[in-house]
Amino acid sequence: MRRDLSLVVPVAQPYDGRPVKAAVDGASVSVDAAVARAAGMLRTCRAPAVVGLRALTIEACREAVHLAEAVRGALFVDGCARQAMPGHEPVIQTATLGHVLAAERVITVAVDEGHPVVQRLRERRVSIDAAPSDLSGVVTLRTARKAFDGAARVAVLIGPRVDPRIASQWHRLAVGVQRQVRVAVVPLPGADAANARGAAEVVTWQTGVAPSACGVDFADGAPRRGGSFDSRARRGAFDVVIDFEQGMAAAAEGTARIAIGSDDAGGQAAVRFSTPGLALGVAARVMRFDGIVLWLSDDPATAPPDPTVALLKQLREAVAEGDGQ
Amino acid sequence: MSRYMRITGGRVYDPANGIDGEVRDVRIADGVVVDRFSDEVTAGQVRTIDATGMVVMPGGVDIHCHIASSSVNRARAMAGEEHATHVHHASCGRRGGSGIVTPSTFTTGYRYAALGYTTAIEAAVSPSGARQTHLELDDTPNLDAGFLLLVANHQRVIELLAADRDEEAIAFVAELLQRTGAFGIKVVNPGGVAAWRNDPTQHVVKTIDDRINTSSVTPRRIMLAMADAAERLRLPHAPHVHCNRLGVPGNVETTLDTLRAFEGRRVHLTHVQFHAYGRGEKGELTSGVQRLVSALNEQPNATADVGQVMFGDAFTLTGDTPLEYLLYQLAGKSTRPYVSIESELESGCGLMPIEYSDKQYLHSLQWAIGLELMLTSADPWRMLLSTDHPNGGSFLTYPAIIAALMSKAVRDEHVAKADARAMGATRLRDLSRELTLGEVAIITRAGPARTLGLRHKGHLGGGADGDVTGYAGDVSDPQRMFETPRYVIKAGRVLVEDGELRGAAPGGRFRAEVEQDEKGDSLLRDWFARHGSYDVAQLGVHEHERAAMRGVAGDASC
Numbered sequence: 001m002r003r004d005l006s007l008v009v010p011v012a013q014p015y016d017g018r019p020v021k022a023a024v025d026g027a028s029v030s031v032d033a034a035v036a037r038a039a040g041m042l043r044t045c046r047a048p049a050v051v052g053l054r055a056l057t058i059e060a061c062r063e064a065v066h067l068a069e070a071v072r073g074a075l076f077v078d079g080c081a082r083q084a085m086p087g088h089e090p091v092i093q094t095a096t097l098g099h100v101l102a103a104e105r106v107i108t109v110a111v112d113e114g115h116p117v118v119q120r121l122r123e124r125r126v127s128i129d130a131a132p133s134d135l136s137g138v139v140t141l142r143t144a145r146k147a148f149d150g151a152a153r154v155a156v157l158i159g160p161r162v163d164p165r166i167a168s169q170w171h172r173l174a175v176g177v178q179r180q181v182r183v184a185v186v187p188l189p190g191a192d193a194a195n196a197r198g199a200a201e202v203v204t205w206q207t208g209v210a211p212s213a214c215g216v217d218f219a220d221g222a223p224r225r226g227g228s229f230d231s232r233a234r235r236g237a238f239d240v241v242i243d244f245e246q247g248m249a250a251a252a253e254g255t256a257r258i259a260i261g262s263d264d265a266g267g268q269a270a271v272r273f274s275t276p277g278l279a280l281g282v283a284a285r286v287m288r289f290d291g292i293v294l295w296l297s298d299d300p301a302t303a304p305p306d307p308t309v310a311l312l313k314q315l316r317e318a319v320a321e322g323d324g325q
Numbered sequence: 326m327s328r329y330m331r332i333t334g335g336r337v338y339d340p341a342n343g344i345d346g347e348v349r350d351v352r353i354a355d356g357v358v359v360d361r362f363s364d365e366v367t368a369g370q371v372r373t374i375d376a377t378g379m380v381v382m383p384g385g386v387d388i389h390c391h392i393a394s395s396s397v398n399r400a401r402a403m404a405g406e407e408h409a410t411h412v413h414h415a416s417c418g419r420r421g422g423s424g425i426v427t428p429s430t431f432t433t434g435y436r437y438a439a440l441g442y443t444t445a446i447e448a449a450v451s452p453s454g455a456r457q458t459h460l461e462l463d464d465t466p467n468l469d470a471g472f473l474l475l476v477a478n479h480q481r482v483i484e485l486l487a488a489d490r491d492e493e494a495i496a497f498v499a500e501l502l503q504r505t506g507a508f509g510i511k512v513v514n515p516g517g518v519a520a521w522r523n524d525p526t527q528h529v530v531k532t533i534d535d536r537i538n539t540s541s542v543t544p545r546r547i548m549l550a551m552a553d554a555a556e557r558l559r560l561p562h563a564p565h566v567h568c569n570r571l572g573v574p575g576n577v578e579t580t581l582d583t584l585r586a587f588e589g590r591r592v593h594l595t596h597v598q599f600h601a602y603g604r605g606e607k608g609e610l611t612s613g614v615q616r617l618v619s620a621l622n623e624q625p626n627a628t629a630d631v632g633q634v635m636f637g638d639a640f641t642l643t644g645d646t647p648l649e650y651l652l653y654q655l656a657g658k659s660t661r662p663y664v665s666i667e668s669e670l671e672s673g674c675g676l677m678p679i680e681y682s683d684k685q686y687l688h689s690l691q692w693a694i695g696l697e698l699m700l701t702s703a704d705p706w707r708m709l710l711s712t713d714h715p716n717g718g719s720f721l722t723y724p725a726i727i728a729a730l731m732s733k734a735v736r737d738e739h740v741a742k743a744d745a746r747a748m749g750a751t752r753l754r755d756l757s758r759e760l761t762l763g764e765v766a767i768i769t770r771a772g773p774a775r776t777l778g779l780r781h782k783g784h785l786g787g788g789a790d791g792d793v794t795g796y797a798g799d800v801s802d803p804q805r806m807f808e809t810p811r812y813v814i815k816a817g818r819v820l821v822e823d824g825e826l827r828g829a830a831p832g833g834r835f836r837a838e839v840e841q842d843e844k845g846d847s848l849l850r851d852w853f854a855r856h857g858s859y860d861v862a863q864l865g866v867h868e869h870e871r872a873a874m875r876g877v878a879g880d881a882s883c
Contacts, residue, residue: 004859058460069415090662096453097858098669120858152524175663178650182525184667201398205461208422208429209409210402222412222421223429225405285456291395292669293456294863301869 004294007097007116008278008286009194013262015279020307023272031273031311038242038258038271039318045240047219048073049252051229052245053199055261055277056308057284057296061195061202063312067242069218070316074238076215076229077199078245089167093174095155095184096290100126103155103184107131107147109170110159117157117188131156144173148181156183160190189289194278198287243269244277260308275308282306326818327372329354329362335376335795338766339383341775341784345763351381353791356816360787374819376795379811382766384443384792385723386783388773389565389595389630390714391642392433393447393461393470395454396666396674400427400640400715403662403676407638419829426638426678426715434466434832436721438820441794441810444774444782447472448511448565448595448713449644451672452479455505455865462832467820469782469790469875471508471835473565475644475672476501477547478518481852486550487540493848495554500845502558504865506836506874509562509777510555513644514569515547518673521647528647530569533582544569545586552590559879560837561778563591563628568600571648575604577613584620584627593776594621596632596713598695610690612751614697622703628776630711633695633726635718636683636739642676642716649675670856681718683739689747691717692739699730700756705767709776723769728804730760730768735804762800765807778879779835791817836871838878 022034029037042048050068053061054077068075097117100106101124109131111118121128131147148154156174158167167187174183189196204210207223217226232238233252242258259269262277278286282296284306297303330353336346352359354366362371391397401408401424408423413432415421422432437445450458450472462470476482476498485494498510516537520527523538530537533544551564568583570576580600584592594600603611621627643649646665653663656679664676681688695717702708710727714720728735733756740754748754760768774783781790795812799805813821818830853861 004863062464066420069421092664092666094665095667096669098453098671098856099667101858102670102856153522175653175665179525179528182522182667201395201457202460204401205393205398205430206420206422206464207408208401208424208427208432210405218415218421221414221416223408223423224412225409285460287457288859291457292453292859292863293460294859295867298862300867 005280005286005296007288008294013279015276015281015304017304018276020311021274025270034271034273035314035318038315039322041240041256041258041270042071042319043322047238048240048242049229049233049238050075050242052076052078052243053203054078054194054196055245056195056199057278057282057286057306058195058198058202058293059284059306060308060312061199062206063309063316064244065203065206067312067316069223071319072218072221073242074215074217074219074226074232075203075211077196077203077211089171091175092171093178093184094171094186096292097288099184100155100157100186103153104151105129106155106157108157108159109166110162111157111188112159115188144170145177148177148183151181154181154183156185158185158187160188160193186290193289195286197289197291198285198293201287201291260311273311275311276306277308284309327370328817329366329371330374330791330814330817331371332374332376332381332793332795332812332814335379335381336798337381337785338762339785340763340767340771342786351785351793353793353814353817356791356818358785358787358789358791374795374812376812378798379795380762380798380806381793381795382441383770383783383785383789384794384813384815385441386770386773386777386779387437387442387445387711387714387720388709388777389448389711390445390720391448391716392445392714393430393465393472394450394458396449396642396676397427398457398461399664399666399674400642400676401429403664404640404678417827419826425721426640426719430461430464431466434468435826435829438467438813438815439826440721440723440808441796441813442720443467443792443813443815444469444779446470446508446777449473449475449513449674450507451475451668452501452505452864453669453671455507459506459834459866459870462834465832466829467815467832469833469835473509473511474502474505474507475511475513477510477512477515477551478522478672480519480670480856481848483516483519483537483540483542483547486542486546491550491553493844494550495557496842496845497848498551498554499558499839499842500849502837503839503841504849506834506866506871508835508837508877509560510551510564511567511644512548512551512564513567513672514571514648515544515566516542517544517569518644518646522667522670522673529573529651533569533579533586548583548586552587552592555591558837558839560839561877561879562776563593565593565595567595567645571599571645572602572652574602574608574610576600576602577617580617581620584624587627588624589626591626594627594629596711596716597629598632598634598691598698598717599713601694601698610687612690612694612697614694614701614751618698618701621707628707628709630709631695631698632711632713632717634681634688634691635712635722635725636681636688636692637718638678638680639718640676640678640715642674644672644674646673646675649677653677669858683743686744686747689744690750692743693747693751693753696729696736697751697753697756699768700758701752705760705764706772706775708768709772710768724804724807727765727769727807731765731800731803733757733759778877791815834874835877836874838876
């Protein structure tokens with residue numbers, strides 16, 4: 001199980017069963033007290049943002065979307081959401097990993113040798129060719145065809161740092177040669193992608209709006225595509241940020257924060273909840289980069305639920321109760 | 326929610342129980358239809374809904390739609406403009422959402438309920454995609470749902486059949502059904518998808534006796550093996566077949582060959598409108614309806630849904646990857662987004678938006694062929710309503726289709742606007758038949774439920790689920806009547822009241838009762854050890870999830 005999950009949560013720690021801990025203004029408090037404070041902030045704020053859903057399980061993502069909708073906030077998976085889920089590019093010819101493993105030839109475009117997918121391919125003795133340098137830049141049909149010569153099934157793996165326009169070009173080329181060679185183009189996630197695909201899928205099926213870097217905004221009660229988090233945060237568009245991962249909220253420095261997650265560096269958050277995040281052993285799911293859903297526990301029937309789910313629900317209900325008073 | 330409910334005074338259309346417009350009461354106790362309440366129930370405990378003047382039917386059953394899968398979610402992502410235009414606000418405890426052709430999950434559940442539908446079958450899910458489908462259905466309220474599993478182009482199934490190991494192929498399919506919590510077997514372009522996966526030159530399977538790649542396996546062999554599987558495993562629903570050569574001029578020959586191959590056995594042919602094409606002298610598409618309808622009429626074990634095309638926006642979304650590629654080349658290319666995904670040597674999906682125009686010969690002909698199929702079929706129990714949502718159009722167009730079926734005047738209005746050459750190529754304008762309310766009840770609820778083997782759906786007899794729809798009884802405007810039911814009740818819970826969507830109920834899940842087989846388990850483990858990209862234990866649902874679904878067994882006589 002851990003091996004499968006290494007493609008999603010490379011640094012996942014086993015869940016040690018610790019309950020959620022909470023702090024307000026740096027001082028430890030009960031979860032209920034912290035929830036009350038966070039709910040108060042959310043009730044009185046003008047424009048909240050819910051940020052970093054990729055650090056959540058699918059179950060927690062569902063609750064996070066519900067919370068964002070309830071507080072009329074904007075939600076953001078993360079900056080790589082655009083690549084996380086195919087659908088934004090005009091033309092896509094892709095495949096899941098099982099199909100890649102069965103390819104006669106795999107071409108890598110700026111993919112590190114240590115990437116877990118490459119290691120998996122080596123174990124299966126799949127023939128891997130690193131694309132010549134000209135192929136990782138501008139791709140022409142002629143040069144690409146040369147790389148496909150003599151094979152019926154080819155997979156092209158695109159490294160996480162490759163410009164999306166180059167990846168897009170590979171997709172177009174693949175579509176153009178389908179009657180000569182079956183080519184699938186598979187963008188690989190970076191080490192920090194975590195559950196970006198799962199989060200993007202959840203947001204899309206629940207709202208109908210696929211989150212790109214622009215996120216989804218519930219400001220008027222209906223889901224709509226919004227601006228990018230960074231640019232809006234820098235303009236001071238948000239007055240509260242619910243933050244599931246530290247890095248992403250950096251652009252909102254100075255904005256009141258409610259931090260929820262496993263990252264311990266949340267000292268500056270007004271309210272802080274320490275949760276296990278993407279931890280092995282919880283009864284919750286994540287999604288691999290190619291859309292395969294994986295449980296984080298071998299036995300979800302008896303495993304403890306992801307505590308973030310209950311926390312987000314409690315927070316949403318607390319906001320609603322306060323609104324009703 | 327009241328435990329007891331009496332819907333009184335309505336004209337009841339319950340074809341499964343031979344009731345055709347009789348004024349009578351429907352009683353529901355604890356979510357289930359009962360003939361009478363027990364003596365202990367007092368009048369004060371019973372909520373009475375006055376349906377005087379209304380037309381009362383069982384909740385609608387959609388036999389074939391695409392509403393919850395990784396492919397559907399890709400379509401949502403591709404349809405950004407649609408989701409920017411059609412937004413739905415969160416209100417009264419209901420979740421927000423967007424979309425009309427590819428609606429988000431909550432919106433899907435609300436919109437189906439608002440049309441009087443309470444049951445739907447997601448028609449194409451790959452084994453490795455089953456978990457996502459369950460997750461999406463969990464977020465689709467108001468609908469009891471199941472899904473059909475794409476198995477007929479699974480590489481291992483083809484391999485086993487090629488080695489004449491049919492028993493093992495069936496055991497393998499059983500294991501996939503059981504593990505994924507699927508409701509039935511979906512056959513899509515049998516062999517054609519696998520051939521295209523392995524050999525780009527095998528682009529189109531031309532007959533059901535073509536060999537798939539270098540093996541001895543043919544589409545006929547795959548289909549008959551799936552028929553064997555459905556019978557042996559006593560599945561509630563027959564193999565659900567999307568025939569070879571969808572959309573190709575002259576494909577009615579293939580469809581007729583398929584029907585003959587199943588002679589005497591159960592089969593459901595899906596979206597037959599797309600498979601009912603003749604070929605004209607210049608290679609153009611013509612209507613093959615008469616030949617298909619006569620063949621279907623003569624084969625009582627065969628059922629079909631129509632896959633009606635409606636003018637306006639739609640989204641082609643199919644497990645038939647070679648077909649979608651062809652469609653992209655013919656119609657799309659630079660102007661439309663296109664996505665093709667291969668999934669784990671199991672299946673694939675292709676996606677592209679489309680707009681059907683009444684100014685185009687092809688689209689007009691498709692529209693007319695669908696209506697012609699339903700109007701000339703001798704047995705409404707075996708020619709059921711679908712749009713193959715969203716392929717032929719949104720499920721939201723059902724009321725407009727019903728109106729066209731119930732009224733020649735409505736049809737004539739459309740015929741007058743449609744491409745004249747296409748209208749001349751079908752018999753539609755000469756058909757005077759107008760479906761009755763009883764027949765509409767058959768093609769939208771009783772027929773689909775019976776075909777699916779859902780004995781607790783599609784009727785209002787004792788033991789049925791308490792799913793009831795009450796329409797205003799003004800049949801002079803059938804589209805409006807079917808667009809705006811006055812009451813929709815699901816398992817005794819009122820979802821629509823006085824024409825307003827008021828509530829949301831969790832959706833239930835159906836799965837086929839399939840016995841566990843050690844052979845199947847071992848075959849699947851072996852396949853995953855050799856070709857899986859994840860651990861076999863991560864496939865499908867866990868026992869606690871399966872236990873929460875409603876198992877449906879087939880009839881022993883099937």
